[in-house]
Amino acid sequence: NFIKRRVRELAFNQIKTGFFNSSEPHKFEGFVDGLISNDRFCVIADFAAYVAEQEKVSELYMDWVQWTEKCLLNIAGSGKFTSDRTIMQYAEEIWKVKSVEVDLAPVPDSKE
DSSP: HHHHHHHHHHHHHHHHHHTTTTTTTTTHHHHHHHHOOOOOOOOOTTHHHHHHHHHHHHHHOOOOOHHHHHHHHHHSSSOOOOHHHHHHHHHHHSOOOOOOOOOOOOOOOTTT
């Protein structure tokens, strides 16, 4: 438990201090602070499980044949996906709302 907590602390510290973004080292400081103070999506609670799964993925990635097979099966099983279709399906089945037509005025060309 101590090791898992320490890994999480190190990961958040690296994000917060700009380890992954040296040109803007404090860019994600507010994000990490907000996550720590208000984790409404339970990201922190799921962090250890995420790390465990990522270790499995990293190990699988080393086996080119298995990785390729899983990638192809994933692609083949993904079916029809578009953001427009998904949003329409959510609107109809979950939110129970009807779509509305929106007439957008043309955007004036700033060079004219």
